[in-house]
Amino acid sequence: MAQDRRSGCPINLTLEQLGDRWSLIVIRDVMFGNRRSYGELLSGNEEGIASNILADRLKRLVATGLMTRSPDPSHRQKGIYSLTEAGIQIVPLLAQMCAWGLDHTDPSPLLSVRAKLLVAGGPEMWDALMQELRHLHLGAPEPERSVFKEVRAAYEAAKAP
Template sequence: MAERRSGCPINLAVEVLGDRWSLVIVRDMMFGNRRHFRELLTGSQEGIASNILADRLHRLVAHGLVSRSPDPTHRQKVVYSLTEPAIQLVPVLAHLGAWGRRHLPVSRELAVRAELLERGGPELWDRFMDELREQHLGVPRPPGAGSVFAELRAAYEAELARD
C-alpha cells in the first residue's frame, strides 16, 4: 500500500476509490452481479481495457474491498466477491447516482436504477446490502426478504423494452 498523504477520511477514501475505474467495477459487481474477470471485461459499457481491469481488481483486493477465490466450477477461473466494506458503499453509490441524475445528461435506461435507489432510501439500501451479503459473503438474508436486485433488474429491462 502506498503512503497516505493525510489522515483526512475523504482524502483516504478518494485514494482508494477515486480513480476512473474502481467504483465502476464495484458497480458492475454490485448491480450486474459480475463475478468473473471476463464478465467484468465484456459487460462494462464503458469499455475498460483488460490491463486496467486487472490492475484495479488487484488494487481493490489489496484494499480489502474485493476478495478473490478459486471458482469451484472451473480450475483456471477465479470468482471475485464484494467484501463488507464494499457492500457498505451502497448508500454512497445511491447518492452518487442521484447526484448524476440531477446534474448530468444520463440515459433513461441507465438512470432508472439510481432513481429507484434514491426513492427507496435507507430501507431499500439496507435490504440490498443484506442481499449482497448473501450473494457475496454467504450470510443468509432475513426470511421473506424480496430481491432488490430483481426489482432493479426488472426496472432496467422495462426501460429497455420501452425504447
C-alpha cells in the same frame, strides 16, 4: 512506512482508495451487475474498460480489502470475485453518486431507470440491497426482499414497453 498518505482526513483516505476513474466502475459492475469473474467484467462493461486496467483494479481492490478472490471449482484458472463487508458498505456512496448524477449530469434515460429507483428507495432500500449482497457475496441467509428483482423488473419494463 505503513503510513504513506497525504493526510489522515477520512475524505482524503477514501479518495486515495477509490478516487480514480475505474475502481468504482468495477465495484458497480460486481455489485449491481453481479459480474463475478474477470471475463464477465471485461466483456460486460458498458464503458469499455481495458483488460490491463481491469486486472490492475481487481488486484488493488483485493489488496485493499474491498473484494476477495476465490478459486472457481469448475475452472481452475478462473477466480470468483466477491465483495467484502467494506465493499458492500459502498452502496450508500454509489447511491449518492446516482442521485447527483441524475440531477446534474445528462444520463441516458434507460440507464437512469435503475438509478432513479435506488435513489427513490432511500436508505431502507440501500439496507435491503446490502443484506442481499451479504447473501450473494458472504453467504449470509437470503433476505425476503430482493432489491435486485425490483430493479430488474423496473428496467425490463422501461426497456420494452
